Each structure stands twice: as structure tokens, then as C-alpha cells.
Amino acid sequence: MESHDRAEKCKEVFSLLSEYLNLELPPDACQEMEAHIAGCPPCIEFAESLRKTVDLCRHYEPSEVPEPLGQEAREKLLEAYRQMLRSRNKASSSKTS
Amino acid sequence: MTGDANAFDRFVEHFRARIFHYSWLMCGQREDAEDVAQDTLLKVFESFDQLREPERVRPWVFRIARNACLMKRRKSVFAPEQELSLDDFMPAMNHQGGHAKLQIADWSALPDRQVMQSEMKEVLDRAIGELPENYKSVLLMRDVEELSTLETAQVLDLTEDVVKTRLHRARLAVRQKLDEYLRTDAGVLANQTRGT
Numbered sequence: 001m002e003s004h005d006r007a008e009k010c011k012e013v014f015s016l017l018s019e020y021l022n023l024e025l026p027p028d029a030c031q032e033m034e035a036h037i038a039g040c041p042p043c044i045e046f047a048e049s050l051r052k053t054v055d056l057c058r059h060y061e062p063s064e065v066p067e068p069l070g071q072e073a074r075e076k077l078l079e080a081y082r083q084m085l086r087s088r089n090k091a092s093s094s095k096t097s
Numbered sequence: 098m099t100g101d102a103n104a105f106d107r108f109v110e111h112f113r114a115r116i117f118h119y120s121w122l123m124c125g126q127r128e129d130a131e132d133v134a135q136d137t138l139l140k141v142f143e144s145f146d147q148l149r150e151p152e153r154v155r156p157w158v159f160r161i162a163r164n165a166c167l168m169k170r171r172k173s174v175f176a177p178e179q180e181l182s183l184d185d186f187m188p189a190m191n192h193q194g195g196h197a198k199l200q201i202a203d204w205s206a207l208p209d210r211q212v213m214q215s216e217m218k219e220v221l222d223r224a225i226g227e228l229p230e231n232y233k234s235v236l237l238m239r240d241v242e243e244l245s246t247l248e249t250a251q252v253l254d255l256t257e258d259v260v261k262t263r264l265h266r267a268r269l270a271v272r273q274k275l276d277e278y279l280r281t282d283a284g285v286l287a288n289q290t291r292g293t
Contacts, residue, residue: 015183018265024246042190042199049204053272057240060221066117066131069109073135080142081105087146 009036013043017050109138116162119237120169122226129169137162156248159238163252179229186269188276202279217278224274228267235260236267 013033019025020033037043069077113134120133140161148157189200225233225241238249239260246264250257 011187014187015265018268019261022246024261042197045199045201045204046188049201049276050268050272052204052207053268053275054240056217056221056275057225057236057268057271058243060218060225060241062118062121063215063218063222064118064121064127064130066114066134069113074109077109077135077138077142078102078105080139081101084142084145085101091146 006040010040010043013037013040014046017047018054021047021051021054112141112158113138115242116158119159119162119242120166122237123163123166123230123234124169125226126169133162133165133169136165140165153248155242156244156252159242159244160252163234178231181229181232181266181270183266183269186266186273202276204276204279207279220275220278221271224271227274228270232263232267232270235263236271239264240268 013020013036016025016029016033020030023030025033037047116134116137117130121127121130124130124133137158141158144161148154191198191200225236228236234253235249235255238244238252239246244252246257246260249255249264250260253260255263
């Protein structure tokens, strides 16, 4: 019976692990989870593998990189940017007057 | 104008690469990703006055990028969304001599925040690239772009609970792919090399 309860707890940890790693669990649930993990080597091992997965994703940059921005595309963007600045200046000067 | 031009270049340089990466992983086509990056930045400048909270520029930009991606998507909008089940990612357990042991790779030698070797990067490219779209978009927003749960929900038009559920399953799917790699000869070798 005890091992069944333990397995059920392992399943619960498994299903809530991301919320635990994201610090999104309520304090009570978090404490309960930590108490179980501390005495459960398989849960420690699995939690560590998931934590490292998240860490790899956070430092991941895809192999594919964009081509350098072409002159024509840059001109188009720069014109839109200048237009945006003109509109903002116009809006702020009409507010002050 | 020089100051403005510098601000422009910094903004474009920062966001263009990030939008390209996001759309390359979502659309799967380099040409589409280049178009989405350009279209998004144009739209950003054209509609900047609609940005109500300047400190939330990143989620706002990614919402525009996400919409541009949807426009490019070649798949039918009626295609069913694929669901990932939690049970598929629960690792098997061995019981030997009264001790329970997970049937997973040895992750202990994988250092934190390592400079990713090209092979590992390719494995991650594939693991993320092969996720169903509805999971991939959440993982990219939450773990790669590091937006909050709320911001991700707003970008993708989802509830926060759905974001949490999909993020967990996406992470488990990526973890499983990395685990499979770490259990191959190449993965064991790469892991040992990093660990020494």
C-alpha cells in the first residue's frame, strides 16, 4: 500500500514538475512536493533532467540564421520608422499646444 | 537623426533575428521566415502608436509575428490540432534489489548553461521542430523567448491554464528526444567529453 501511495505521489510530481520549476505552485503544494522529492531518487533524477532541458531551451539559438538585411528591405523599414517618429512628434506637439 | 538611426539599427537587429528564429521553427521554411521578419517589423513601425504599454513591447511584437506566421502557414486552418498525452512521457521504472531506477539516460554529466555543441544544437532543432504547432508555439514563447505565462497566453490567445499544460507537455516531449540522444553512442560520448 505504501509503495502504491508513493507511486501515486511520483505521478503527481511528474504532472506538476513544470509549474514547480516555474515557481508557479502555491506554497503548500510546493512544500509537499519538495518533501516527496527529497526522499525519492527517481523523482530527483527526473526533475534534474527536466530542469536541464529547460535550461538548454533557454540558451537555445536555432542553427538557421537570417540572411543579412538587404539594402532595399532596410530602406523600407527605415522609412516606416521615420514615419512613425514623425507621427509621434506631431502627436506630442499637438498635445502641448 | 544619428541617435534615431542607432536606435533603429539596434531594434531591427535584436528583433529581426528573434522573429526569424520563431517563424523558421513555426513555418519550417527559410524564405517564409525572412518574409515574416520583414512584414512584422514593417507592421510594428506602422502601428507603434497602438502599443499602449511600451514595457510590453516584446509580447506585442511576437503577437504581430504570430499573426504574420499564421498568414504564411501552408497547412489548412481546418487541420486538427495534435494532442500530446502525459502518459507517453512517463519513463519506465526498473525495480532491482528493492531500489527503483528510472530507465533514462545519465544526465548528471551534462553541465548547466553549456555552450551548445553543434550536434546537441541539431538534436534540439529537431526536438523543437517536430513538436506539434500548438505545443511548439508555447515552448518558444515561454522557454526560448522567456515571456511570462500571462504574456504567452495573450500572444497566443490562450488561457493561462492551457499555456501551463502545453508547456509541460512540450518540455516533456523535448526532454524525451534529448534523452533518446543521450542514450545513443554519440550522445554518451558527447556527454562524457563535456563532463571531463
